[in-house]
Amino acid sequence: MSKLVEVINKLAAGVFIVIMEIVTKLSDEIYFNLIRDDRYLYFVKGLGVSIQLTFYAALIGGAIGILVALARLTNNKVIKVIAEKYIDITRGTPVVVQLLIIYFAIFASTKIPRVVIASIAFGINSGAYVAELIRAGIQAVDKGQMEAARSLGLSYSQAMYHIIMPQAIKNILPGMGNEVISLWKETAIAGFIGLEDLMRGAEIVRARTFSNYTPYLVIALIYFYITALMTMILGKMERRLRKSD
Amino acid sequence: MIKVVDLYKSFGSLEVLRGITNEIHKKEVVCVIGPSGSGKSTFLRCLNLLEMPTSGQVYIDGVSFMDKKNDINKLREKVGMVFQQFNLFPHKTVMENITLAPVKVKGVGKDEAREKAIQLLRKVGLPDKDYEYPNKLSGGQKQRVAIARALAMDPEIMLFDEPTSALDPEMVGEVLQVMKQLVEEGMTMVVVTHEMGFAREVGDRILFMDEGIIAEENTPAELFQNPQNPRTQSFLSKVL
Ligand SMILES: Nc1ncnc2c1ncn2[C@@H]1O[C@H](COP(=O)(O)OP(=O)(O)O)[C@@H](O)[C@H]1O
Ligand SMILES: [Mg+2]
Numbered sequence: 001m002s003k004l005v006e007v008i009n010k011l012a013a014g015v016f017i018v019i020m021e022i023v024t025k026l027s028d029e030i031y032f033n034l035i036r037d038d039r040y041l042y043f044v045k046g047l048g049v050s051i052q053l054t055f056y057a058a059l060i061g062g063a064i065g066i067l068v069a070l071a072r073l074t075n076n077k078v079i080k081v082i083a084e085k086y087i088d089i090t091r092g093t094p095v096v097v098q099l100l101i102i103y104f105a106i107f108a109s110t111k112i113p114r115v116v117i118a119s120i121a122f123g124i125n126s127g128a129y130v131a132e133l134i135r136a137g138i139q140a141v142d143k144g145q146m147e148a149a150r151s152l153g154l155s156y157s158q159a160m161y162h163i164i165m166p167q168a169i170k171n172i173l174p175g176m177g178n179e180v181i182s183l184w185k186e187t188a189i190a191g192f193i194g195l196e197d198l199m200r201g202a203e204i205v206r207a208r209t210f211s212n213y214t215p216y217l218v219i220a221l222i223y224f225y226i227t228a229l230m231t232m233i234l235g236k237m238e239r240r241l242r243k244s245d
Numbered sequence: 246m247i248k249v250v251d252l253y254k255s256f257g258s259l260e261v262l263r264g265i266t267n268e269i270h271k272k273e274v275v276c277v278i279g280p281s282g283s284g285k286s287t288f289l290r291c292l293n294l295l296e297m298p299t300s301g302q303v304y305i306d307g308v309s310f311m312d313k314k315n316d317i318n319k320l321r322e323k324v325g326m327v328f329q330q331f332n333l334f335p336h337k338t339v340m341e342n343i344t345l346a347p348v349k350v351k352g353v354g355k356d357e358a359r360e361k362a363i364q365l366l367r368k369v370g371l372p373d374k375d376y377e378y379p380n381k382l383s384g385g386q387k388q389r390v391a392i393a394r395a396l397a398m399d400p401e402i403m404l405f406d407e408p409t410s411a412l413d414p415e416m417v418g419e420v421l422q423v424m425k426q427l428v429e430e431g432m433t434m435v436v437v438t439h440e441m442g443f444a445r446e447v448g449d450r451i452l453f454m455d456e457g458i459i460a461e462e463n464t465p466a467e468l469f470q471n472p473q474n475p476r477t478q479s480f481l482s483k484v485l
Contacts, residue, residue: 147295148332148391152346152398153322162345166336 032209033218039205043218046201051226053118053187053197058180060123065130072135083131090128096189098125103193114195118187126183130176137172138164170241177234181227188223198222246271246402246433247292247324252301254287261287262298263457269402269435274428276444276465277437279454280480285437288454289406292435293324306401322350325395329407331387333379333394339366340375343394351398358397365393369423385416389423402433409440441484445469453477 034040071083090098102121103114141164149159191200202215209215247269254262261284269275277285290296291303294310294317303310310320334342343365344358353361366372369389379387388408395403405424409417421443428434428447438444444451445465453461453468453476461474469485472478 142330142332144328144330144332145334148326148328148334150318151293151295151321151324151326152394153318153350154346155318158349162349163334 029211029214033205033211033214037208039208042196042201042205043198043222046196046198046219047222049115049190049196050184050187050198052115053122053190053195054180054184056115056119057122057126057183057187060119061126061130061179061183062176064123064127065134068127068131069134069138072131073138087128087131090125091132095122095125095186096192099189099192114190114193118190118193118195122183122187122190125186126179129179129182133172133175133179134168137168137170137175140171141167173241174234174238177230177237181230181234184227184230185223246273246306247435248302248304248307249291250302250304252288252291252303253299254284254291254296255299261457262291265301265457265459267452267459267462269433271401272431272433273449274432274434274436274447275450275452276448277435277452277454278439278441278444278480278484279452279460283454284457285454286406289326289404289435289437292404293321293326295326318350322398323401325398325400325403327388327391327395327403327405327408329410331379331384331391331411333387333391335379337378338375339371339377339379339382339390342379342390343397346394347397361397362393365396366390368396368426369393370419383416384412385419388412388416388420392420392423392427396427402435403427405434405436405438407437407439409438439484441469441481453480455480 032039034043068083068086071079074080099118099121102124103117107117107120145163145167146159149163150156154162187197188199190197191203196204198219202219205211205215248267250266252262252265253260265288277288279285287296291298294303298311305320305323308315308320310317333339334345337345340359340362343362344355347353347358347361348355363372363375366375369392371386371389371393374382374386374390379390382390392403392408408424409420412420417440421440424434424436424443425447436444436448448465451463451465451468452459453472453474455474455476461468461472461477463473468477469481472481
C-alpha cells in the first residue's frame with residue numbers, strides 16, 4: 001500500500017516538474033519574443049503593414065481586373081490581345097518574381113515608398129485573377145438574358161449595365177472575397193523588397209532571440225485568425241446575396 | 246412589313262438556313278412548323294438579327310436591317326420577341342421588367358411607362374403581380390409577363406419561338422389565350438409552334454420548314470388537309 005502511494009507521489013512530482021518546465025519555457029518564449037525590448041511591436045507594426053498592403057493591393061487589383069475584363073470584351077483586337085497576354089503572363093509566373101522585377105526594374109531608383117510599390121505589384125498580380133473571375137461571372141449569366149435585352153432594343157452596353165452585370169456580380173463577389181484572402185496570405189513575401197510586414201517582423205524577432213519557431217508560430221496564429229475572420233465575413237455576405245435571389 | 250430575301254445562315258460548316266425568301270404582311274399571322282433542328286428558331290432570330298445571316302437581306306418596312314448605316318437598335322424596337330425560356334430578368338420585378346426598355350430605349354417617362362405596364366398586366370390577366378419577382382411566378386405567368394414586356398415597346402410585329410413548349414400542359418391554354426387576343430387586335434405575328442390546333446385556328450398562313458428551307462407554305466386549311474410535299478405529309482402524320 002505504502003509502495004503504491006510512493007509511486008503515485010513520484011509520478012505526481014514528475015508531472016509537476018514537466019508542467020513547470022513547459023510553463024517556464026513558454027513564459028521565457030513569450031518574454032523573449034514578445035515582451036523584452038517591446039518586441040511585440042515588430043508584430044503589431046508588421047500586421048499594420050500587411051493589412052495596408054492587402055487593402056491597397058485589393059483595390060488596385062479590383063480596378064485593374066475590371067478594366068482588363070472590359071478590355072477582353074471589346075471588339076478592338078489590339079486591346080484584346082494585350083489584355084490576354086497580361087493575364088497569361090501574370091498567371092504564368094511566380095508572384096515573388098513579379099514583385100522583384102517591378103521593384104528593381106521599375107521603381108528601385110525612385111523615391112516611391114515600398115508599401116506603394118508592393119501594393120502596385122500585388123495589385124497587378126491580383127488584377128489578372130480578378131479579370132478572369134469577372135469574365136467567368138459574366139459568362140455564367142444565361143445567354144437568353146442578353147438576347148432578351150437586345151430584342152427589346154437595348155444596346156450592348158445598356159444590356160451589360162442593366163441586365164448582365166447585376167446578375168454577374170452575384171457570381172463574382174464570392175470569388176473576389178477569396179481573392180482578397182489569398183492576397184492577405186501572399187503578401188507574406190513582401191520582405192523580399194525589404195518591407196517590414198508581419199512575416200519580416202517575425203524574422204527580425206527570430207534573429208534577436210534565436211527562438212526556433214516561436215515567432216513563426218505567433219504570426220501563423222495571426223495569419224490564421226485574420227483569414228478565419230475574413231472567411232466568416234465572406235460567408236455572411238454570400239448568405240445575404242443568396243437570400244436576395 | 247418584314248421581308249427576307251435569299252436568307253442563308255451557317256454555323257461554321259453547318260448550313261442551317263439555305264435560301265429563304267418570304268414576306269410577312271401587316272396584320273398577318275404566320276405560323277412556322279417543322280421538325281426539330283430544321284432551322285425554325287434560327288429563321289425567327291434572323292428576323293430581328295439576334296442571329297446575323299451569313300447572306301441575304303432582311304427588310305422591315307422597306308428599310309434594310311443589315312445595312313450598317315441603319316440603327317439596329319432602332320429597328321429592333323419595332324420587333325417584339327417572346328422566347329421559349331421566357332428570359333425574364335430575374336433581378337427585376339415584373340414592373341421593372343416591363344418598364345425598363347420603354348424608359349431606357351424610348352425615353353418614355355417613368356410614370357407613363359408604369360401606367361402602360363399596369364394596363365398590359367391587366368391585359369395578360371396578371372393585374373396584381375407588378376411587384377413580384379419572376380421566380381415567384383408560374384411558367385404560364387412568366388410567359389404572359391414576357392409577352393407584356395415585349396408589347397410595352399409598341400412593336401409592329403411580334404415573334405414567338407415556341408412560347409408554350411417549356412410550360413406544363415395545364416398552363417399552355419392561358420398563354421395561347423393571350424396570343425389569340427393579340428391576333429384579334431390585329432397584331433402582326435410570326436409564331437414558331439408545335440401547337441397545331443393553335444396554328445390551324447389563328448394562322449393566316451403556315452410555313453413548313455425542313456432542312457433549312459420553307460418546304461411548303463399554304464393556308465392552314467390547305468396545308469393541314471392537303472399537304473403536297475411528302476415531307477410535310479410525313480411530318481403531319483407524326484404530329485397530328
Ligand atoms: N448558335 C449556334 N451554334 C451552332 N449551331 C447552332 C446554333 N444555333 C442553332 N444551331 C444548329 O442549327 C440547327 C437548327 O437549329 P434551330 O434553328 O434551333 O432549329 P429548330 O428551332 O427548328 O429546332 C440545329 O442543328 C442546331 O444545332
Ligand atoms: Mg427551336
